[in-house]
Amino acid sequence: MIKLYSTLLLLFFCLFSQAQNEIQQYKTYYATGSYAGENILILRQFNQAAQQSYLIVNPQTLETQIISSRQVAVKPITFQEFGTFLKNTPYYKALQTAQEQSLNLQDAGIIHGFPKEKGITLTIDLCPSHKPLDRNIFTSLIAAFQKEERPVPVALSITGKFMLSHADDIRWLQELQKTGDLDITWTNHTYNHHYNPKAPLNINFLMEPGTDLNFEILGLEQAMIERGLLPSVFFRFPGLVSDQKLVNQVTSYGLIPIGSDAWLAKGQASHAGSLVLIHGNGNEPIGVKDFIKLLATEKSTINQQQWLLYDLRSSVENEFR
Numbered sequence: 001m002i003k004l005y006s007t008l009l010l011l012f013f014c015l016f017s018q019a020q021n022e023i024q025q026y027k028t029y030y031a032t033g034s035y036a037g038e039n040i041l042i043l044r045q046f047n048q049a050a051q052q053s054y055l056i057v058n059p060q061t062l063e064t065q066i067i068s069s070r071q072v073a074v075k076p077i078t079f080q081e082f083g084t085f086l087k088n089t090p091y092y093k094a095l096q097t098a099q100e101q102s103l104n105l106q107d108a109g110i111i112h113g114f115p116k117e118k119g120i121t122l123t124i125d126l127c128p129s130h131k132p133l134d135r136n137i138f139t140s141l142i143a144a145f146q147k148e149e150r151p152v153p154v155a156l157s158i159t160g161k162f163m164l165s166h167a168d169d170i171r172w173l174q175e176l177q178k179t180g181d182l183d184i185t186w187t188n189h190t191y192n193h194h195y196n197p198k199a200p201l202n203i204n205f206l207m208e209p210g211t212d213l214n215f216e217i218l219g220l221e222q223a224m225i226e227r228g229l230l231p232s233v234f235f236r237f238p239g240l241v242s243d244q245k246l247v248n249q250v251t252s253y254g255l256i257p258i259g260s261d262a263w264l265a266k267g268q269a270s271h272a273g274s275l276v277l278i279h280g281n282g283n284e285p286i287g288v289k290d291f292i293k294l295l296a297t298e299k300s301t302i303n304q305q306q307w308l309l310y311d312l313r314s315s316v317e318n319e320f321r
Contacts, residue, residue, distance in 0.1 A: 023048045026222040031074035032085050043254045057233050059089035062313040079252050093320035098257045102247035106240045109257025114319035118272045119308040121315050122154050124280040127193050128161035131282025133169035142181045144295045151183040153311035157236040160191035160220045185312045187234040190216040205238040234258050264290040
């Protein structure tokens with residue numbers, strides 16, 4: 001009887017905790033305000049644990065944060081008014097640049113990092129996969145930069161399907177954040193990451209007819225927040241595939257599309273300032289091998305702090321400041 005009672009009590013607390021994390025009425029909501037002495041832009045509004053909250057971004061640093069609506073007085077604006085209120089900010093300039101660099105079927109948006117010295121901006125895609133997270137990437141990063149750069153900055157392009165099927169891997173990454181080993185920029189890579197290997201690119205990935213873009217973007221963000229992940233203002237198109245219409249739709253959510261000028265598994269070499277792309281979902285061993293080789297090649301310059309990894313947010317900020 002006591003064992004049954006304990007089991008029921010544990011179940012109650014689990015369900016209660018889950019209910020506390022659940023989010024209702026998650027939606028786009030644009031407004032300006034001041035928080036902690038800084039001008040901010042509100043991107044999303046939602047209810048969680050009987051409290052209304054905002055997802056905000058500092059348009060100067062591109063840092064996001066979740067705050068209570070009680071903590072800030074806001075002035076609602078429309079997306080069309082971004083230019084009026086955010087005109088000279090790195091965030092708005094990056095958003096505009098991403099829109100302008102969207103004519104190609106692949107690799108729209110910002111495709112190059114902007115460090116002042118030699119180094120790269122590393123982005124790792126976590127597309128849906130039945131294979132485990134390639135943890136060797138992260139342990140190699142931490143080992144390579146443990147004396148020169150801690151925490152190690154990395155942008156992870158997360159999908160909903162990977163997040164839901166790799167809960168242990170996500171918790172492992174979160175623990176590396178808590179211990180100060182990694183500084184992760186969580187990039188929106190859509191909830192489902194639809195892909196049809198038989199379909200041409202112009203009707204594939206997010207361009208597949210019938211795709212619910214609102215769910216792909218907001219559904220993922222909501223699931224991320226419920227699991228303790230903080231969405232950034234960056235977005236990576238599945239397959240790097242898009243057209244001008246789709247880019248305009250994505251930017252209307254306040255998100256900055258990023259591509260890559262160095263997809264290692266495709267034989268694209270990295271250079272100073274490259275926005276490097278590898279996959280950490282176990283499906284791209286060649287790209288991972290090439291990146292580990294790159295770390296070994298640059299070992300001496302890493303030790304001399306002449307070859308570093310750059311935070312995606314600060315790279316964009318420095319370029320558009």
